[in-house]
Every structure is written in structure tokens, then in C-alpha cells.
Amino acid sequence: MDKTLSFCSLVLLLVAVHDAVGPVASASSSSPCPLDLSYVETFPWNASLCLSTSEVDCCRTLLSLFSVGLAEYLRETSMFQLPNLTALSSCLSEFGTRLTARSVQASRVPVCFKSSARFVVNASSCNRIASVRDWTAKVGAISPLDTSCKRDLTGTRCIKCAKAGRMVDMQLLQLDPNSTDCYHFTDLYAAGIVNELGPRDATTATCILGLPLNSTANEHSDHWSEKSVLKLVAIFLGALTGVLLAFGVIVLHRKRERERKRNAPHEEFVNSFKSSVLPNSGEKWFQFSELEIATNRFSLGNFIGQGAHGLVYKGTLSDGTLVAVKQILDTDTEGDEEFSNEVEIISKIRHRNLLSLRGCCVTSDDFRGKRRYLVYDYMSNGSLSDNLSNFGSAGLKRNALTWPQRKKIILDVAKGLAYLHHGIKPAIYHRDIKATNILLDSDMNARVADFGLAKQSREGQSHLTTRVAGTYGYLAPEYALYGQLTEKSDIYSFGVVILEIMSGRKVLNTSELNAGPLLITDWVWMKVKSGNVEEIFDESIRKEGPRGVMERFVHVGILCAHVMVAFRPTIAEALKMLEGDIDIPRLPDRPLPLNHESFRSFPSVTSSARDGSKSSRSHGPFNV
Numbered sequence: 181m182d183k184t185l186s187f188c189s190l191v192l193l194l195v196a197v198h199d200a201v202g203p204v205a206s207a208s209s210s211s212p213c214p215l216d217l218s219y220v221e222t223f224p225w226n227a228s229l230c231l232s233t234s235e236v237d238c239c240r241t242l243l244s245l246f247s248v249g250l251a252e253y254l255r256e257t258s259m260f261q262l263p264n265l266t267a268l269s270s271c272l273s274e275f276g277t278r279l280t281a282r283s284v285q286a287s288r289v290p291v292c293f294k295s296s297a298r299f300v301v302n303a304s305s306c307n308r309i310a311s312v313r314d315w316t317a318k319v320g321a322i323s324p325l326d327t328s329c330k331r332d333l334t335g336t337r338c339i340k341c342a343k344a345g346r347m348v349d350m351q352l353l354q355l356d357p358n359s360t361d362c363y364h365f366t367d368l369y370a371a372g373i374v375n376e377l378g379p380r381d382a383t384t385a386t387c388i389l390g391l392p393l394n395s396t397a398n399e400h401s402d403h404w405s406e407k408s409v410l411k412l413v414a415i416f417l418g419a420l421t422g423v424l425l426a427f428g429v430i431v432l433h434r435k436r437e438r439e440r441k442r443n444a445p446h447e448e449f450v451n452s453f454k455s456s457v458l459p460n461s462g463e464k465w466f467q468f469s470e471l472e473i474a475t476n477r478f479s480l481g482n483f484i485g486q487g488a489h490g491l492v493y494k495g496t497l498s499d500g501t502l503v504a505v506k507q508i509l510d511t512d513t514e515g516d517e518e519f520s521n522e523v524e525i526i527s528k529i530r531h532r533n534l535l536s537l538r539g540c541c542v543t544s545d546d547f548r549g550k551r552r553y554l555v556y557d558y559m560s561n562g563s564l565s566d567n568l569s570n571f572g573s574a575g576l577k578r579n580a581l582t583w584p585q586r587k588k589i590i591l592d593v594a595k596g597l598a599y600l601h602h603g604i605k606p607a608i609y610h611r612d613i614k615a616t617n618i619l620l621d622s623d624m625n626a627r628v629a630d631f632g633l634a635k636q637s638r639e640g641q642s643h644l645t646t647r648v649a650g651t652y653g654y655l656a657p658e659y660a661l662y663g664q665l666t667e668k669s670d671i672y673s674f675g676v677v678i679l680e681i682m683s684g685r686k687v688l689n690t691s692e693l694n695a696g697p698l699l700i701t702d703w704v705w706m707k708v709k710s711g712n713v714e715e716i717f718d719e720s721i722r723k724e725g726p727r728g729v730m731e732r733f734v735h736v737g738i739l740c741a742h743v744m745v746a747f748r749p750t751i752a753e754a755l756k757m758l759e760g761d762i763d764i765p766r767l768p769d770r771p772l773p774l775n776h777e778s779f780r781s782f783p784s785v786t787s788s789a790r791d792g793s794k795s796s797r798s799h800g801p802f803n804v
Contacts, residue, residue, distance in 0.1 A: 213271035214262065215249040219380055220278040223248070226392040227282040236473065238284075239292035244391040246275060247364070250299065251372035251379035251389070258312040260365055261301045268300050298361050306362035307355055315369060318355060323348050329370040332377065333387035341387060345370060346491065349480050363480040390477070464539030464555075471495065471505050471541055471553055478507070494558060502558035503538060507551065519552050522632040525608060533596030535559070535619055535629035559627065561620035564589065564677075568615065568684050580718070583725035585624050586681045590733060592626035593618055594755045597674060600628075601667045601751050607637040609665055613673035614654045614687075615680055635665065653687035653699060657743055671748045675740025679704050682734050684718035701741045705770055708738065732757070735764050743770050 225245055230238035249271075254260055262268045272293055276286030293299075301310055307318050324344035333341055345366050352362040371379040371388040378384065385391040474495035475482045484492040484504060495505045508519060519542075526537045541553040561567065567581055581589070593613075600608040611633040619629050633650065650659075656672035658664045676687055679700050689698045707716050713731055714722060721730070736757045742748050747768050749757065756762045 212267075213274050214257075214267055215253050215271050217249050217271065217274050217278055219248060220245065220275065221281045223380065223385070224382070224394045225385075226394050227284055229392060230279075230284045230288055235291065238288060240390070240477065241392055242279075242288060242292045244385070244389045246293075246299075247368065247371075247389045248379045248385055248391065251368045254312070254368050254372035255378065259301075260310060260315075260368055261305065262299055263301060265300055298364060306365045307352055309365060312369075312373060315365070319348060319351060323351075325366065325370045325374050329374045329388065330376060332381075333375070333383040338383070338387035341370065345388075349483075353480065353483070361480075466539050466541040466553065466555055468541055468543050468551075468553075470498070471555070473498075474503065475505055478505075495555070501538075502560075504556045504558045506554040506556065508554070518632040519554075521634065522554065522630075525631045525634050525636070529599070529604060529608070531596060531599045531603070532625070533592045533627055534599065535627040556629070557621075559619035559629075560622045561624060563616050564618040564620065564626065564681070565615035567620060568680065580684075580720040581681075583721040583730070586721065587725070587729075587733070588624070589618070589620070589626040590678055590681055591755070591758060593628060593674065593677065594751060594758060596626075596628040597670055597751045598755055600634075601670070607667060608634050609637060609667060610634050610670050610673075611665070612650050612654075613670055613677060614651050615677060618677065637667070656745070658745055666745070667750065668745050668748045671740045671751060671754065672742075674751070674754070675737045675742070675748070676700060678733060678737030678740065679716075682718065682730065682737065683716050684720070701738070704734065704738060708734070708767070729760075732760070732764060735767060738767055739764065742768065744768070 223245075226241065229241045250260075250262075253262070262271065272289055276289040279288065280286055298305075307314075309315050309318060324347045325341070328337075328344035329341040331337070345363070348366050349363050352366070367388050367390075371384050375381070375384045375388070379389065382393055386393055472478065474497050475493040478491075478493050482493045482495065484494050491507045493505045493507070495503045497503060519540075523537065523540055526535075530536070536557045538555045538557065540555060541551075543551045597610070597613070600610060608631075610628065610631065612630060613628070617628065617630045619627050621627065650673075654673040654676050656669040659669045659672075679685075680687060683700065683704070685700055685703070687700050689700070689703065704716055707713060713734060714727070716734055717725075717730055736749075736754055739757075740748055740754055753762070757764050
């Protein structure tokens with residue numbers, strides 16, 4: 181009686197969903213389920229997750245299990261979703277019946293499939309994709325999935341397939357930011373169309389669909405049913421088992437030994453990090469399962485941003501705290517060093533204008549491979565780059581910053597840098613001050629972020645380094661050319677940021693093709709020398725703020741971003757100039773514009789980007 185009531189409730193739920201999503205393709209009320217769900221009883225999925233009290237783990241398992249049938253349906257019909265709610269109701273009813281054969285209560289189904297509209301053709305699906313033909317029109321005939329998700333998906337092959345999936349997710353999201361469930365479509369396409377082994381293969385189901393399997397699961401052949409044939413096969417296999425077993429043990433041992441040697445450096449780093457770095461930092465060690473739950477399994481709906489080396493997701497911790505989870509994708513030894521460096525340095529600083537690190541997570545296993553995660557406070561207004569009128573993120577609609585907001589952001593950044601340079605011993609040089617590494621909270625307070633490249637000073641000395649890292653356009657000339665790092669290197673970058681905020685222009689303008697690329701420092705200097713200071717101000721604030729104060733901010737920006745180190749103020753002096761506590765000295769001439777041929781060795785900077793949008797490592801927690 182209870183089961184009958186549960187499925188009656190499910191039918192009512194589906195009717196409600198039908199009313200919400202609108203009409204779908206018509207079908208007979210007695211339409212049978214078009215999915216072959218027989219695998220539910222025979223496939224070696226881990227049913228124990230639904231025998232415990234964990235509703236979250238069980239629902240994730242059942243959704244992945246149901247997706248096996250949907251992927252097979254896609255393989256056979258080229259359709260991503262079921263034709264109508266009637267067919268879905270029939271499938272969920274049969275799904276629940278077959279679950280009982282695995283000792284899982286059928287009442288789990290209506291609990292886990294509340295959002296069932298995603299399984300039926302509807303207008304709000306991913307980019308209105310309904311068939312493989314639609315998919316090809318949107319994604320192209322050959323996508324990263326087609327080259328990375330074939331064959332047996334174990335170890336590193338699974339990692340490559342997962343990265344390819346995220347690339348396609350981002351491609352679809354860029355086509356239509358309002359799309360839903362694109363990650364689900366990506367999984368179905370990879371498992372049902374791309375992989376030759378199909379969704380019922382254990383590695384396909386585990387890697388692509390995320391279905392947990394029994395640790396002792398073995399696939400059972402259903403091609404031989406006659407007892408006599410089975411006996412014959414058993415005799416043959418028995419004779420062969422000894423040889424194959426010995427050979428297999430040797431091969432497996434060698435494979436595991438190679439994997440162990442390959443992963444040894446990272447495993448050593450994980451153990452060292454847990455035992456030495458983390459306890460000294462005082463930050464929390466997050467379990468991967470905590471971050472997975474917080475980000476809804478790193479779903480596309482929680483995705484914030486992506487860069488060359490990482491992905492960032494919005495997360496909600498168990499206590500309701502909003503966080504940004506930064507997943508670092510590069511897993512080489514250099515990445516380990518930068519990861520440890522960021523945790524160690526940021527754990528030493530506590531300031532209202534510097535982004536706080538809540539904790540981190542490092543994993544290394546055969547399935548997930550090498551992964552690192554940093555957990556930050558969530559900044560609801562994104563980065564400064566997102567908010568500047570002329571170069572916000574694609575598809576992001578924001579109001580232009582007001583003059584009071586711009587003024588406060590500049591002062592906030594100055595105060596954060598003043599703490600790094602003078603409020604802590606030894607001083608810390610950030611080395612990557614730029615618009616994407618300045619984040620804004622709900623009250624538009626600015627916080628400097630991303631300390632992966634930061635270095636602690638040697639008392640009274642400057643750093644000399646052959647490995648220059650940062651972003652083209654923000655790098656001080658003496659640092660870019662000669663590797664000389666001092667606090668004045670950060671001052672130069674800060675000056676560039678001031679000019680960006682005041683003008684709303686990118687650090688490098690390439691729009692005037694005949695004139696060649698023009699750095700913002702050169703453009704501002706030409707405007708000042710020609711007496712057209714007002715043309716520097718962003719149009720949205722030209723009539724908003726007091727001209728004298730705005731000119732003062734531009735002059736401080738020019739002074740901070742001067743080519744000659746000696747003419748740059750300290751951050752403490754710059755802050756006093758901005759606040760009007762001391763006068764600004766006469767602006768000294770600049771010997772050469774930075775686009776002069778003498779400075780054309782700048783592009784040699786490690787992995788620097790000519791448009792200022794990429795750096796030698798990941799961006800801040802919201803623009804990796």
C-alpha cells in the first residue's frame with residue numbers, strides 16, 4: 181500500500197512538472213518505457229549506498245544509474261531525452277520495481293527524481309539540444325570529447341576525458357549562459373556516442389557517469405545460457421586460468437609499479453603538506469567529499485570561472501557559509517611549490533583588504549589523479565575586471581562603477597599593499613597585482629587575491645631572479661628585463677591598476693591596428709602632456725566626481741607606474757598622496773614610451789599574455 185501511494189505521489193509530481201515546463205510531444209497514455217532497464221538488476225553498481233541513511237549519496241547513485249539507460253537510449257535513437265512525461269513516468273515506475281530486486285526501496289525514486297523535467301524534451305534544455313544532430317550543430321563534428329573519451333577509461337585516460345567534458349561544458353555555456361543541464365548532456369554524449377564500449381562498460385559508467393561500483397564486481401556474460409556450453413567453457417577457462425593468472429599478476433604488478441613511480445613525487449608532496457605546511461598555516465583541511473557536496477559535485481550551475489590552469493566553483497559549506505573553491509588543474513612539481521607557497525603566505529596575513537583562505541584539499545589516487553583545491557571566502561561581486569565598464573566578462577551585465585566606488589577600491593588596494601609591504605615582517609611582494617586579482621565583496625570592498633606568485637623579502641635586499649612571472653603590461657620594466665624584484669615592482673602594477681580604474685581601458689589597447697598596440701601608461705602620459713586630462717576619465721564618471729581629486733588620482737597612477745624606479749613612491753607615500761595628506765611632486769618626464777623598441781623584450785616574460793588577460797599561472801579565485 182505504501183509503495184502504491186509513493187508512485188501515486190510521483191505521478192502527481194510529474195503532472196505538476198508538466199504544467200511547469202509546458203507541453204511536450206504527445207504520446208499515448210499507456211506508452212511503455214523506451215529504456216531497457218534490465219541492467220539495474222545485473223550491473224555491479226554499489227547498492228549499499230542506498231541501504232544506509234545517506235539520502236544524498238543514494239540519490240546521486242540512482243541518478244547516475246538511470247543515466248546509463250538514457251545514454252543507451254541516446255546511442256540507439258540519437259535523442260538525449262525521453263519524448264514525454266508519460267514515458268518518463270513509466271520508466272521511473274519500472275526503475276523503482278527493478279531496484280527492489282537489489283533490496284533498495286522503490287520509495288527512493290520519487291525522493292531522488294523531484295527535478296524530473298530534465299529527462300524529458302523541453303524548451304529549457306541545454307541550448308535547445310534534443311538530438312545528436314542538434315549537438316553537432318552546436319559543438320561541431322569533432323569535439324574534445326571525441327578525442328579524449330574513447331576506449332577503456334581508467335587512470336589518466338579518465339582524467340583527460342573529464343577535462344574534455346569541462347571544456348565542452350564551457351563551450352555550451354558560452355553559447356547560451358542561461359542553458360541548464362549542459363553537463364548532463366555532455367556526460368550522456370560521451371558515454372552513449374563517443375565511447376565504443378558503451379555506458380554499460382564499468383569504466384565508462386564510473387568515469388563519465390560517476391556511478392559507484394562494487395569493489396569486487398565482476399561482469400557476467402549473458403551470451404552463453406546452455407549448461408553444456410557453460411561446462412565446456414569452464415573446463416577451458418580452468419586450464420587457461422593458471423597461465424593467465426600468473427601472467428596477469430606480473431603485468432598488473434609492473435603497471436602498478438609504474439603508476440607508483442609516476443605518482444611518487446606528488447604523493448610525497450601530499451604527505452609532506454599534511455604533516456608540515458598545513459599544521460603551521462592553521463587553515464582547515466577539507467575532505468574531497470566535503471567540497472563535492474558543497475559544489476553539488478562541481479556542477480556547471482556552481483561554475484564561476486575558468487583559466488589556463490584552474491576552475492572555480494561557488495560552494496556552500498555544511499554550516500551555510502558561501503565559499504569559492506578553486507581547483508588547480510596543473511599537477512607538475514612547480515604547481516606543488518606555488519600551491520604550498522600560497523597557503524603558507526596567505527596564512528600569515530589577516531587584513532580586511534586581503535582575501536582570506538579558509539582551507540585547502542590535496543588528493544592523489546588512481547581514479548581522480550592529482551588534484552589540489554583552495555577554499556576562499558566568496559566574493560559576490562566578482563573581480564575588478566568584471567566590473568570595469570569596458571572589459572567585463574562575456575555575457576556579464578553590470579552597472580558601471582561610480583566615482584565613489586572607484587575611489588574606495590583604489591584606496592582599499594593601497595591599504596592592502598601597505599600591509600603586505602610594511603605591516604608584516606619580512607615584507608611580502610605580491611608580484612601579480614592586476615584587475616582580475618582584485619575581488620569585490622557584497623559591499624564593494626576590494627580585496628587583493630591570489631598569492632601563488634608572492635615572495636617574502638630578504639631584509640634590506642632586493643630579489644634577483646631568472647624566472648620572471650606575472651602579466652604583460654603590469655610588470656615593472658626592471659623586473660621584466662633584469663629580474664630585479666623590490667616593493668617598487670608592486671607599486672608599478674598598482675599604478676597601472678589606478679589608470680585602468682580611472683579610464684575604464686584595458687592595460688593594452690590593440691584596437692588601433694595602424695598605430696600598433698598601446699600600453700595604458702603611454703596613452704595616459706600622452707593625454708596629460710597634451711593637456712587633455714579629462715579625456716582619461718571613463719565617460720561614466722566625467723561629470724560625477726570633482727575634477728581636481730580625479731586628476732590627483734591619475735597623477736598618482738602615473739607616478740607609481742613610472743619607468744624609472746627612483747621616481748616611484750612607496751605605497752605608504754602613494755596612499756598619503758591619494759588621500760591628499762601630502763602634495764604630489766611634479767611629474768618627471770618619461771625617457772622613452774614603453775612601446776619603444778628598447779622594451780620589446782617584454783614578451784619573453786614567462787607565459788605572459790599580450791592582452792593582459794592571462795598570466796603565467798591561474799588568475800584569482802573568481803577568474804582563474
